[in-house]
Amino acid sequence: MLNSYWLDANMSTDDVWKKICLAFPILADNECSRECPEDNVLEEIKELKLNKCIEDIVICRIEQIMRQKITPDFWSRFSERKTEIGGFERFKDAVDFLYNSFSNFLPMLENLEKFRTISRINRVIYGEETLLGTFKVIVTSTLLSQLPLTHQIITEDFYKVSFKVFCNADKSDVDQDESSEDVVQCGGCSHEIEQCHCQAILLVFHETNRKLIELDLLERLAGEVITTLIHIRIENHVQESCKGSFDTSYISSLESWLSTVVMGWLTHIYNVNAVSTQSSIKKFHQKISHFLYETYTRTRIEQLFNIIIEYPDSQPAVEDLRICLQKTDLRLYLTQKLQRALETRLLHPGVNTPDVLTAYVAAIRALRQLDPTGVLLETVTLPVRHYLRWRDDTVRCVVSSLTEEGPSELADELVRGEALQLDEGAPSDEDMTNWEGWNPDPVDADPSKTSKSRRTSDIISMLVNVYGSKELFVNEYRTLLADRLLSQFTYNTEKEIRYLELLKLRFGESQLHYCEVMLKDVYDSKRINAHLHSDPNFKLDRQQFPSTAMILSAQFWPPFKEETLELPDFVKEHLQIYTKAFETLKGNRTLSWKPHLGSVNIDIELKDRKFNLTVSPIHATIIWHFQTKNQWTVEELSQLMHVPATVLRRKIAFWQSQGMLREISTDSFLLVEESSTRSKCPVPPDMVCEDEETESAMASAHDQREEELQVFWSYIVGMLTNLDLMPLERIHQMLKMFASQGPTAVECSLRELRNFLDRKVREHRLLFSGGFYRLPKS
Amino acid sequence: MKVTIRSWTGVATWRWVANDDNCGICRMAFDGCCPDCKLPGDDCPLVWGQCSHCFHIHCIMKWLNSQQVQHLCPMCRQEWKFKE
Ligand SMILES: [Zn+2]
Ligand SMILES: [Zn+2]
Ligand SMILES: [Zn+2]
Numbered sequence: 001m002l003n004s005y006w007l008d009a010n011m012s013t014d015d016v017w018k019k020i021c022l023a024f025p026i027l028a029d030n031e032c033s034r035e036c037p038e039d040n041v042l043e044e045i046k047e048l049k050l051n052k053c054i055e056d057i058v059i060c061r062i063e064q065i066m067r068q069k070i071t072p073d074f075w076s077r078f079s080e081r082k083t084e085i086g087g088f089e090r091f092k093d094a095v096d097f098l099y100n101s102f103s104n105f106l107p108m109l110e111n112l113e114k115f116r117t118i119s120r121i122n123r124v125i126y127g128e129e130t131l132l133g134t135f136k137v138i139v140t141s142t143l144l145s146q147l148p149l150t151h152q153i154i155t156e157d158f159y160k161v162s163f164k165v166f167c168n169a170d171k172s173d174v175d176q177d178e179s180s181e182d183v184v185q186c187g188g189c190s191h192e193i194e195q196c197h198c199q200a201i202l203l204v205f206h207e208t209n210r211k212l213i214e215l216d217l218l219e220r221l222a223g224e225v226i227t228t229l230i231h232i233r234i235e236n237h238v239q240e241s242c243k244g245s246f247d248t249s250y251i252s253s254l255e256s257w258l259s260t261v262v263m264g265w266l267t268h269i270y271n272v273n274a275v276s277t278q279s280s281i282k283k284f285h286q287k288i289s290h291f292l293y294e295t296y297t298r299t300r301i302e303q304l305f306n307i308i309i310e311y312p313d314s315q316p317a318v319e320d321l322r323i324c325l326q327k328t329d330l331r332l333y334l335t336q337k338l339q340r341a342l343e344t345r346l347l348h349p350g351v352n353t354p355d356v357l358t359a360y361v362a363a364i365r366a367l368r369q370l371d372p373t374g375v376l377l378e379t380v381t382l383p384v385r386h387y388l389r390w391r392d393d394t395v396r397c398v399v400s401s402l403t404e405e406g407p408s409e410l411a412d413e414l415v416r417g418e419a420l421q422l423d424e425g426a427p428s429d430e431d432m433t434n435w436e437g438w439n440p441d442p443v444d445a446d447p448s449k450t451s452k453s454r455r456t457s458d459i460i461s462m463l464v465n466v467y468g469s470k471e472l473f474v475n476e477y478r479t480l481l482a483d484r485l486l487s488q489f490t491y492n493t494e495k496e497i498r499y500l501e502l503l504k505l506r507f508g509e510s511q512l513h514y515c516e517v518m519l520k521d522v523y524d525s526k527r528i529n530a531h532l533h534s535d536p537n538f539k540l541d542r543q544q545f546p547s548t549a550m551i552l553s554a555q556f557w558p559p560f561k562e563e564t565l566e567l568p569d570f571v572k573e574h575l576q577i578y579t580k581a582f583e584t585l586k587g588n589r590t591l592s593w594k595p596h597l598g599s600v601n602i603d604i605e606l607k608d609r610k611f612n613l614t615v616s617p618i619h620a621t622i623i624w625h626f627q628t629k630n631q632w633t634v635e636e637l638s639q640l641m642h643v644p645a646t647v648l649r650r651k652i653a654f655w656q657s658q659g660m661l662r663e664i665s666t667d668s669f670l671l672v673e674e675s676s677t678r679s680k681c682p683v684p685p686d687m688v689c690e691d692e693e694t695e696s697a698m699a700s701a702h703d704q705r706e707e708e709l710q711v712f713w714s715y716i717v718g719m720l721t722n723l724d725l726m727p728l729e730r731i732h733q734m735l736k737m738f739a740s741q742g743p744t745a746v747e748c749s750l751r752e753l754r755n756f757l758d759r760k761v762r763e764h765r766l767l768f769s770g771g772f773y774r775l776p777k778s
Numbered sequence: 779m780k781v782t783i784r785s786w787t788g789v790a791t792w793r794w795v796a797n798d799d800n801c802g803i804c805r806m807a808f809d810g811c812c813p814d815c816k817l818p819g820d821d822c823p824l825v826w827g828q829c830s831h832c833f834h835i836h837c838i839m840k841w842l843n844s845q846q847v848q849h850l851c852p853m854c855r856q857e858w859k860f861k862e
Contacts, residue, residue: 489787517817524819545783553818554791555810575788588795588824597789603782612784624781671779 020045023115024058026065026108042115051119058112059125062105062135066142070101075146078154085189087157088201092208094154099211102139109135136216144220155225162205163229165189165198166265202268209269218269226269230262230288231295238295246307246314250296251323258292259285290328297324301334305341309359311366318369325370338380347387353397357463360384364459388466395476398463402477402503460506474511477503479558481515485522486550489599493519517556525551531585538581547574550598551582551591565596565617566642568624604660607674611658618643618651623660630671631664709756712748716757717775725772728754794824796832802853803837812836826861829854 021028023041045054077094081087113131115121126137168186189197212218237257242250263285270281300307300321307314307321325331345351346359360381367377388394464473481496497519504512529548532538540547567575579591600620604611615623621641625632634652638645645667652669655661661669712735719734720726726734732750748756757773760766767774794808804812811822812834826832831853833841842849842858849858 486789513816520817545785547786547788550787550789552789552791553809554793555807555818557791571783571786574786578788579790582792586792586819588826589792589819590795591790591792594789594791599787601784601786603780603784605780605782617786617788620781620783627779627781630779673779 016048019048020050020054020057024054024061024108024111027057027061042111042118046115046119051115051121052123055112055116055121058108059134059138063138063142066138067146070098071142071146073101074098074143075148075151078148078151080150081154081157084157084161087154088161088204091154091158092204095208095211098139098217099215102215105135139215140217140220143217152225155222156229158205158208159222159225159229161189162201163233163265165201165205166268167233167261168198206268213270226266230266231291233262234258234288234292235295238292238299242296242299242317246303246310246317249316249320251320254292254296255289258289262288293324293327294330297321297328297330298333300324301330301337304334304338305345308363308366311362314366315369318366322370331376335376335380339383342380342384347383353388353391353393354401356384356388356391357394357397357401360388360463361459364462385466394466395473396480398466399473399477399480402460402499470507470511474503474507474515475558477512478515478518481518482558485518486597489550493522514556517553521552521556522550525549528582528585532578532581538584539577540581543574543577545574547578549575549578549582549591549593560594560597563596563647564642565621566640567595567617567621571621571624606660606672609675615654618647619654622648622651623655626661626671630673632669634667634669709748709752712753712756713760720766720773720775725774727771728757728773731757731773792819794832796824797830798832801834801837802831803833803841806834808832808834827851827856828859828861829856830861 019041023045048054074094074097077090077097079090081090109131116131125131125134126141128134128137186192186196186198189201209218212221238254241254242248263281266281266284300317303317304321307317311318325334342359342363346356363381363384364377367380368374370376464470481500484496485493500512500515500519503515525548528551533540533546533548575593579593583590596616596618598617599614600617601612601614602620602623604613604623618641622637625637625640634645634648637643638648641648643651649667652661656663656669659675660672662672664670715735716731719731728750732748732753735748735753757766757768761768761773764776767776792809796808798808800807801812806812808824809818811818814836815822815834823835824832825835825838827838829851831851833852838852838858841852850856851858
């Protein structure tokens with residue numbers, strides 16, 4: 001190659017080569033000689049007119065040395081180590097070696113640069129204009145091209161050890177009193193305190209980083225490791241700080257931790273010449289600050305179910321999360337996580353309905369603080385609402401906790417009062433006066449709902465909306481009220497009247513009219529009883545026991561379960577006298593007794609015992625019959641009392657538990673006239689029969705509704721027989737026209753109808769395809 | 779054994795002793811009340827005519843007031859006279 005540039009015929013090839021080697025000893029030598037050639041040597045070579053070519057040869061040689069000697073040597077120091085400190089030493093050693101080798105090249109590079117100047121070479125090699133720049137590229141690329149698989153272990157060791165020392169130094173500033181006499185080991189370097197190496201480690205750390213920065217290698221070699229270390233450290237710190245405690249806000253303490261401890265360490269790494277690294281430190285701060293928020297947000301989201309359960313004690317945690325959600329992009333993550341948590345922890349049969357409701361109420365409150373627009377609440381709790389709708393006793397639980405004695409969130413909420421807002425209502429006008437304060441709904445909002453309905457609907461409304469129908473809710477309240485009135489048999493209705501007034505404020509006068517009549521019935525009964533008993537003309541005073549009655553207006557009470565009971569003649573006579581008295585008082589009106597309902601106070605006298613008990617009519621009747629005959633079979637009693645054997649057996653169990661009856665053979669019971677010593681159970685006098693069943697006398701709302709819907713079924717079958725195919729909306733319209741007239745009008749929402757029809761489809765009594773319902777071909 | 783009943787509180791529903799369930803005028807149950815009333819029984823009583831038909835008192839009064847010429851029972855078209 002040299003031949004083509006050959007100009008001076010007097011010089012042999014060897015001579016030329018020697019001359020070049022004299023200027024750049026590196027070409028001949030394996031070592032970088034530090035000697036600088038004389039200026040005239042460079043001038044002489046310049047005359048050879050081989051300028052670029054020579055530069056190429058030298059650079060090529062540098063690359064060769066880097067590739068074959070320095071880089072393998074450098075990486076060989078990253079081999080296995082026993083301890084972290086060992087790794088730390090190796091890393092330092094390697095960097096020192098590299099730095100020294102690098103420095104050795106510098107005089108030669110200077111020389112080459114000089115040569116460049118005198119021979120007026122202007123060129124860019126590897127994107128760098130200066131030879132030093134080019135050289136750094138060569139160093140970096142050669143190093144990276146031979147990167148061993150395990151290099152990170154040593155790098156990690158180096159930064160881990162120093163970070164530990166650094167954190168320890170910071171910590172001992174904070175809680176000095178804690179690091180008292182029993183600490184023998186230094187928390188930073190793990191040496192005994194007396195021989196603490198921390199100071200030395202920090203010095204080495206500082207020096208090594210300075211060298212890496214000078215070599216432009218810090219980012220390339222350690223950037224990833226540093227970031228990972230910081231992330232791990234942040235994760236651990238967040239976990240430690242806020243595990244299990246929701247009653248404190250952590251944002252500011254986390255932030256200050258980040259800017260003192262973590263940023264302090266980073267500054268320590270970079271702060272070699274502050275000006276040039278300031279911007280990269282700032283960038284780093286932003287990045288890890290974002291990471292901190294994300295980590296904290298994720299942690300809180302993981303805990304969100306528990307946070308909700310502990311609400312309002314967990315208010316600070318919710319507030320933190322609210323702020324964090326604005327700074328991160330984790331809304332969707334929150335929705336998914338919380339929904340899953342709700343599903344696994346709440347929505348399964350093992351959790352009873354009141355607990356689901358309590359959690360739901362807490363969720364409403366917490367999520368409303370988290371997102372005042374209500375969108376989050378709406379989306380996240382959708383499965384809860386679906387689930388509650390499916391549970392049989394939901395309405396009953398809501399109603400009973402609404403009107404329950406003692407502290408109950410819902411009862412408080414009811415007292416707070418406010419007209420009920422149901423979603424069905426027409427979209428209300430947005431408030432125009434405060435238009436400047438308007439904010440758009442979040443992107444995940446359901447566009448079919450007005451933002452106002454989301455923002456303002458209160459907890460009770462949300463619960464009622466679970467069912468979407470006030471009627472069903474009010475019906476269930478009516479059943480509950482009926483049960484309460486008929487189980488207590490006190491004529492004291494003051495409290496119920498107060499609740500009714502509160503409910504009227506919410507549900508409206510007309511919805512609760514029936515309940516008003518029921519309460520009036522109880523009040524009137526009290527007056528009628530008093531009246532009948534005070535006037536001797538009614539002959540009630542001559543009775544052997546006082547009979548009183550709860551007189552109900554049947555049209556206004558929920559339907560009763562159909563049950564029969566044949567009372568003892570003795571009792572029937574008494575009730576007939578009462579009926580006569582009522583007829584006399586009211587004229588043209590009479591009574592129909594519900595013999596199985598009521599409350600009876602009886603004295604029982606046995607050979608060795610005496611009780612006074614308050615029991616139900618059926619219990620009283622059973623024991624009454626044992627006066628005439630001390631042994632009965634269930635079958636005999638069933639015929640006499642007109643009560644099914646299964647029911648009887650359950651009721652007899654009560655008397656067995658009292659030690660009064662004994663089963664001598666299957667379904668045959670004997671009166672225990674004298675209690676043997678072993679079964680001498682002391683029954684407290686004046687006890688009230690706490691029946692095994694506090695079961696409802698009313699048909700459940702669910703049963704009632706089913707029955708009502710059955711009315712529709714015959715209409716629907718009729719329509720489909722005539723019209724063959726019908727879509728849901730059409731069926732609904734037709735039903736509205738035909739089925740909901742007359743005194744027993746039944747309302748049925750579109751949704752309810754769909755559910756009903758879908759159930760019929762499941763039962764194979766209807767077919768559904770392409771949006772149309774039809775009857776199966778019979 | 780001796781069982782002594784000290785007191786008996788029963789449950790009963792009241793009803794009008796009438797030969798029909800619903801009022802022939804408003805079609806509502808006699809044991810309920812007429813469309814203008816809220817409370818049944820004493821507040822919305824029944825009356826009987828000499829023809830033996832009976833109605834909510836408020837219903838028959840409204841009916842009679844709307845009749846210009848003659849007061850007839852809306853069921854049997856006989857002259858309406860209150861039963862003594
Ligand atoms: Zn009427
Ligand atoms: Zn009336
Ligand atoms: Zn008549």
